[in-house]
Amino acid sequence: MIIGQKINRRNALKLLGAGGATVLTAPYLIRSARAESSVLNITTYDKFLPQDFIEQFQKDTGIEVRIRLTDDQGKQYNLLTAEGANPTTDIVTVAGHRYGQFIGSKLVQALDTAKLRNWANLNPAYQDAAWARFEGNLWGLPILAGYEGLVRNTDYVSEADSWGIMFDEKYEGLTAYMAGDFMSITMKYLGHDGDFVTYTDKVEEAQKAASQARDHLIKHKHMVRKYYDAASEVQQMFINEDIHLAQAWSGPAAKLIMDGVPVKLSVPKEGTYGFCYTLNIVNNAPNAENAYKLFDAILANPEVGAAMTRTSGFSSTISGVDKLLDERERLASTLPQDELERVTFFSSLNRSMKNEIIDRAVAELKAA
Structure with missing residues (x-):
């Protein structure tokens, strides 16, 4: 959810959130063996990934998360285009209505949902949505929507x-x-x-x-x-x-x-x-398997989605988040399922x- 800036359909509504830090009280994922690669590079927007989530993910996996903030879809596109076959980031944050540009330029790879044991925790309205399917594939993990x-x-x-x-x-x-x-x-x-x-x-x-x-x-x-x-x-x-x-x-x-x-x-x-932001794995990402670990950690517990809503101001895509919000937060940040299913996300x-x-x-x- 979002305020304060000039907004339109082209800049995907760079708006400020209702925000505020939050402390998550439950683990994000089942602890697993340390990854062979110890780094994950993410390009995303400010407050999309709560700091306490990142810290817990690093502690649980041994993977060092390095975040590069962006404020524009075009900047991400230009950077990936310039880097070509040797990207310096593993994950970018793309709005669904920009998929054609990123996919057409072969900058991101299709999502393999079989690698996500927690995929079922994504709200059904997002799991196989038409806007998220392009050229026969799903292309990213939906995380936040407006x-x-x-x-x-x-x-x-x-x-x-x-x-x-x-x-x-x-x-x-x-x-x-x-x-x-x-x-x-x-x-x-x-x-x-x-x-x-x-x-x-x-x-x-x-x-x-x-x-x-x-x-x-x-x-x-x-x-x-x-x-x-x-x-x-x-x-x-x-x-x-x-x-x-x-x-x-x-x-x-x-x-x-x-x-x-x-x-x-x-x-x-x-x-x-509406529009939906997704986390997308970059083509030739050096740490793609670590990216899947992060995706699974996001989906593992609705408290992660609740924290993302509180810090970013956008609505979470994860099932069960509404039960973790207080009454006013629910009114501000969630929709009844029938109303959610009336939202056509921009293509x-x-x-x-x-x-x-x-x-x-x-x-x-x-x-x-």
């Missing part, structure tokens, strides 16, 4: 199970959304493919669907208090009670919930979109087409 949701001030909006409430005249001037992201959601609300996966070689069909969404939003433009860009904007509008409803990413909503603001985040019946297919058509539709919406 998603767009309907956020409502519970003091003023008692129930909401459809995106249609964003167009209810009762809330005129009391809604807000990120224009580009909500354009895709409006396409989904109208029965179209807002992620453009089904529009390969169908540019006219894609354009027609986006135009329908654009026209629907123009028709209801009077409903909107603000098209916002930064998480801090939507948070402040809820705090000031300037709005009662919004499309927002899970991170800003989670921070509001943790701070005691009376809002609720949900996934309406029509569904929504890497047809990204250029999507960006071009959505950007044009947004410009026309704002100019109307």
Whole structure:
């Protein structure tokens, strides 16, 4: 879960978490013999892998974990490309909608789930998800997810199970959304493919669907208090009670919930979109077997997932995490299983087409 920075679908929402250190009280994995190789190099984002988890993993395995922090998918891609057949990192952290770029350039290797004895501990919604399967293979271990949701001030909006409430005249001037992201959601609300996966070689069909969404939003433009860009904007509008409803990413909503603001985040019946970060083993990784040991350690105990949620602010992909969070943390960081299964995670297919058509539709919406 996530706040504070300008966010959009292209930078995979570099948002801050609700955060805070946590101490894990149970071992992460069954102790095993020391690995032949004693090093594991990981490129990941700040606070994705809690320090106490790393320390316990090192103690249990004898493997020294070296972490190089990144703040951008492109930087990881450029580094791996430059290093070629001699990478200096074993694991990179890739968002699912960037898979096509990394896999197409042969920078990461397919995941062998047979090597993960704890694979079943991954939430079923992620185990064989369509976005995670590319060219017939799974390519990484899903660890943390973010998603767009309907956020409502519970003091003023008692129930909401459809995106249609964003167009209810009762809330005129009391809604807000990120224009580009909500354009895709409006396409989904109208029965179209807002992620453009089904529009390969169908540019006219894609354009027609986006135009329908654009026209629907123009028709209801009077409903909107603000098209916002930064998480801090939507948070402040809820705090000031300037709005009662919004499309927002899970991170800003989670921070509001943790701070005691009376809002609720949900996934309406029509569904929504999200992204998932995965840990991926680099092609020619010198310590690939150690990478599998780390993956298994992450999956071994839901306390690891709970710690990752608390430190990163994103939702864990591991089953059982919800039982380890307190009530407020659960409201902020988890979804009921049925709502989770309504999340369509962004695909890497047809990204250029999507960006071009959505950007044009947004410009026309704002100019109307």
